[in-house]
Amino acid sequence: MxxxxxxxxxxxxxxxxxxxxxxKARLLMGQDMWSLPALPExxxxxxxxxxxxxxxxxxxxxxxxxxxxxxxxxxxxxxWDPELARRAGRLLAQEARRKExxxxxxxxxxxxxxxxxxxxxxxxxxxxxxxxxxxTGYVRGxxxxxxGTTVKxxxxxxxxxxxxxxxxxxxxxxxxxxxxxxxxxxxxxxGTWGVMAAYNKVNGTTMTEHAALLNGVLRGEWGYDGIxxxxxxxxxxxxxxxxxxxxxxxxGPQGVFGDPLVAAVRNGEVEESLVDDxxxxxxxxxxxxxxxDGVDPVVTTPPEDIDGLALAREIASRAVVLIRNQxxxxxxxxxxxxxxxxxxxxxxxxxxxxxxxxxxxxxxxxSVVSPLDGLTAALPAGALTYSIGAAPSDDLGAAxxxxxxRARVFDADGALLGERSLPNGxxxxxxxxxxxxxxxxxHTVEVSGTxxxxxxxxxxxxxxxxxxxxxxxxxxxxxxxNETLTSTDPFEAFFGSTSERGAIELTAGTxxxxxxxxxxxxxxxxxxxxxxxxxxxxxxxxxxxELIAEAVEAARVADVAVVVVATTEQVESEGFDRTxxxxxxxxxxxxxxxxxxxxxxxxxxxxxxxxxxxxxxEVSAVLLSWFPGQEAGNALADVLLGAVEPGGRLPTTWPAAxxxxxxxxxxxxxxxxxxxxxxxxxxxxxxxxxxxxxYPFGHGFGYTTWAYESIDRAETTVTVRLRNTGAxxxxxxxxxxxxxxxxxxxxxxxxxxxxxRIEAEPGEVxxxxxxxxxxxxxxxxxxxxxxxRVPGSYEIQAGRSIAERLLTISYDA
Numbered sequence: 001m002x003x004x005x006x007x008x009x010x011x012x013x014x015x016x017x018x019x020x021x022x023x024k025a026r027l028l029m030g031q032d033m034w035s036l037p038a039l040p041e042x043x044x045x046x047x048x049x050x051x052x053x054x055x056x057x058x059x060x061x062x063x064x065x066x067x068x069x070x071x072x073x074x075x076x077x078x079x080w081d082p083e084l085a086r087r088a089g090r091l092l093a094q095e096a097r098r099k100e101x102x103x104x105x106x107x108x109x110x111x112x113x114x115x116x117x118x119x120x121x122x123x124x125x126x127x128x129x130x131x132x133x134x135x136t137g138y139v140r141g142x143x144x145x146x147x148g149t150t151v152k153x154x155x156x157x158x159x160x161x162x163x164x165x166x167x168x169x170x171x172x173x174x175x176x177x178x179x180x181x182x183x184x185x186x187x188x189x190x191g192t193w194g195v196m197a198a199y200n201k202v203n204g205t206t207m208t209e210h211a212a213l214l215n216g217v218l219r220g221e222w223g224y225d226g227i228x229x230x231x232x233x234x235x236x237x238x239x240x241x242x243x244x245x246x247x248x249x250x251x252g253p254q255g256v257f258g259d260p261l262v263a264a265v266r267n268g269e270v271e272e273s274l275v276d277d278x279x280x281x282x283x284x285x286x287x288x289x290x291x292x293d294g295v296d297p298v299v300t301t302p303p304e305d306i307d308g309l310a311l312a313r314e315i316a317s318r319a320v321v322l323i324r325n326q327x328x329x330x331x332x333x334x335x336x337x338x339x340x341x342x343x344x345x346x347x348x349x350x351x352x353x354x355x356x357x358x359x360x361x362x363x364x365x366x367s368v369v370s371p372l373d374g375l376t377a378a379l380p381a382g383a384l385t386y387s388i389g390a391a392p393s394d395d396l397g398a399a400x401x402x403x404x405x406r407a408r409v410f411d412a413d414g415a416l417l418g419e420r421s422l423p424n425g426x427x428x429x430x431x432x433x434x435x436x437x438x439x440x441x442x443h444t445v446e447v448s449g450t451x452x453x454x455x456x457x458x459x460x461x462x463x464x465x466x467x468x469x470x471x472x473x474x475x476x477x478x479x480x481x482n483e484t485l486t487s488t489d490p491f492e493a494f495f496g497s498t499s500e501r502g503a504i505e506l507t508a509g510t511x512x513x514x515x516x517x518x519x520x521x522x523x524x525x526x527x528x529x530x531x532x533x534x535x536x537x538x539x540x541x542x543x544x545x546e547l548i549a550e551a552v553e554a555a556r557v558a559d560v561a562v563v564v565v566a567t568t569e570q571v572e573s574e575g576f577d578r579t580x581x582x583x584x585x586x587x588x589x590x591x592x593x594x595x596x597x598x599x600x601x602x603x604x605x606x607x608x609x610x611x612x613x614x615x616x617x618e619v620s621a622v623l624l625s626w627f628p629g630q631e632a633g634n635a636l637a638d639v640l641l642g643a644v645e646p647g648g649r650l651p652t653t654w655p656a657a658x659x660x661x662x663x664x665x666x667x668x669x670x671x672x673x674x675x676x677x678x679x680x681x682x683x684x685x686x687x688x689x690x691x692x693x694x695y696p697f698g699h700g701f702g703y704t705t706w707a708y709e710s711i712d713r714a715e716t717t718v719t720v721r722l723r724n725t726g727a728x729x730x731x732x733x734x735x736x737x738x739x740x741x742x743x744x745x746x747x748x749x750x751x752x753x754x755x756x757r758i759e760a761e762p763g764e765v766x767x768x769x770x771x772x773x774x775x776x777x778x779x780x781x782x783x784x785x786x787x788x789r790v791p792g793s794y795e796i797q798a799g800r801s802i803a804e805r806l807l808t809i810s811y812d813a
Contacts, residue, residue: 128309
């Protein structure tokens with residue numbers, strides 16, 4: 001240890017020695033939704049945690065406290081650039097400091113086992129090595145800024161169905177080689193200060209009590225010295241959690257630690273030394289982030305400030321994956337010549353950008369640049385037309401455009417307790433109520449204000465949440481009734497669907513009064529004060545056939561047609577898995593009909609994870625923009641018009657159809673989800689099945705061309721020499737796969753062993769030097785319960801994707 005580390009350990013030991021049992025037990029449980037208690041007697045200030053991973057929300061889940069919104073983790077992984085991930089982490093540390101947050105609840109390094117995983121967008125990849133490299137960069141960046149990370153969800157939390165109770169049955173080998181691998185690499189290479197234990201069970205034991213994995217593997221084998229915090233409300237047993245290796249049970253103030261832990265020690269069920277060990281780790285974290293008096297934090301001088309909007313734009317553009325770029329008479333479909341091209345833009349997602357996935361990863365940026373905004377600013381006046389064409393969904397969204405709202409809280413006698421501004425119709429008060437409001441006294445919440453429509457016609461209003469609602473618009477009561485809770489998911493009010501309550505004719509530009517009074521369902525044994533509901537709205541709905549026809553006619557007379565398609569929050573979100581990979585609504589029809597009248601049709605797929613694209617061979621170009629964050633439109637314009645090359649490569653395999661996927665099951669049977677595919681997920685499973693996907697792992701084009709000229713090996717590194725054979729500067733992701741020639745054990749045909757991103761000018765020759773880790777040659781031996789190197793002959797294959805391997809060299813291990 002360094003002298004600074006020794007000083008922090010000494011301070012931790014001194015502080016621990018001053019605490020009595022109740023104080024120690026209290027420190028191991030949240031005092032509220034997001035924070036641990038301060039202990040002034042030892043100079044300990046309160047530690048605040050906040051959700052990520054694309055932004056830092058802070059204590060308040062509201063648009064009134066805006067955050068930078070970076071692109072989705074799938075987008076970050078598509079850059080194949082750990083250093084860019086590190087810069088993203090440094091920006092998020094900067095945001096955390098601004099919001100007085102010390103620990104970021106990110107990154108998510110679970111794997112894309114099935115494309116139906118509802119939280120797919122929040123994870124990086126189907127490949128554990130790529131996941132580990134991007135996650136390592138991210139954690140290093142956040143902790144460069146003096147902010148702790150909590151790598152999650154440990155472990156095998158790869159789907160959302162029955163996530164609180166499911167028992168995931170996973171072989172020891174699959175656990176080690178796939179699901180534990182990113183956590184292990186990040187512990188070793190980035191030194192994360194936190195890990196989050198998942199809701200699910202693994203092989204019969206709930207993860208917040210899994211001593212074999214938490215104490216045995218994480219702390220014992222890997223030497224991890226940080227904290228283990230529960231996912232929110234995941235801790236279920238006092239004795240099981242503390243003996244199983246859990247340090248912090250969140251949220252509070254009710255839970256399995258605190259007073260129940262004191263009682264368990266005094267009753268002889270728990271050794272106080274276990275409590276001391278957990279408290280030591282919590283105090284170590286506090287010392288590292290600068291919350292313990294008398295000792296310096298790990299980072300005394302944070303990195304220089306980063307321009308958040310500029311970095312959001314850079315990541316979004318570099319994450320774009322160009323998976324098709326057909327050569328036409330005039331040359332490749334992309335990039336577009338802005339000076340000599342008219343563009344017909346269509347798709348509701350082009351106007352109302354889908355910038356992030358649903359669930360706890362949600363943050364509220366101060367501004368959003370839609371594709372329509374970005375292209376309008378980038379193209380010459382008169383070059384762009386816009387048509388809605390098709391909407392991803394008819395579902396209502398939170399009341400936002402044109403609304404001026406405020407939330408006021410009343411007790412049972414109608415007395416005003418407190419109020420808060422409300423920049424949109426979503427009320428998400430999790431543990432943090434408006435000043436002066438207590439959960440017990442709260443009886444009703446009134447959302448009221450004005451709405452100035454932008455369109456004339458029938459505007460539809462609705463609600464999301466549980467309890468009683470009275471909704472009135474322009475003096476007309478649209479709904480007065482109750483909504484009952486049917487799910488066991490405590491966050492259904494946030495993740496669930498919206499109910500339509502009525503429609504009313506309104507005139508563009510004429511403001512009307514809007515009010516919704518809500519008496520929420522409240523529970524005496526609620527683990528935290530939570531008020532979650534939404535005033536929802538949809539603009540006038542036009543005939544779908546008419547909308548598509550308008551887009552088709554605009555495309556017919558334009559030089560280029562750009563169609564933006566998207567998923568919705570009802571398709572990709574925390575809390576539930578997907579049932580289909582089809583784009584919602586009539587978006588597929590819109591693309592096909594536009595492509596039929598314009599050969600230069602470009603489709604932008606605004607989704608965090610794979611979707612079916614039945615029209616993919618009918619169009620001239622396809623771009624995957626993922627969930628691109630708040631600078632979505634500017635980044636897209638940069639790529640479409642050639643200011644920036646699309647730098648992304650697929651971090652996961654995209655199927656032609658769900659039926660083709662070798663692994664797709666996410667629904668448990670009798671409470672169990674058996675990982676029958678064992679070590680064969682992602683491209684490993686596709687190659688084993690001998691099935692060809694629509695687009696393979698690692699695939700993606702830029703705006704130049706490359707010649708792979710030679711490959712050489714020296715000990716543990718491989719050098720690949722490339723030449724830029726195109727007419728412009730560009731970048732390439734050189735991927736190296738390891739393939740056994742004649743395998744003596746059951747293994748995939750090949751697997752990712754390393755990669756490097758390079759750039760070159762036209763005609764320039766560059767070298768990519770890639771280190772192949774020893775682990776690439778090893779398997780987990782279930783007989784010896786240890787890693788074992790597999791000797792034999794291997795091919796080291798370098799190329800542009802798992803399917804396009806261009807150079808090979810032999811290696812004898």
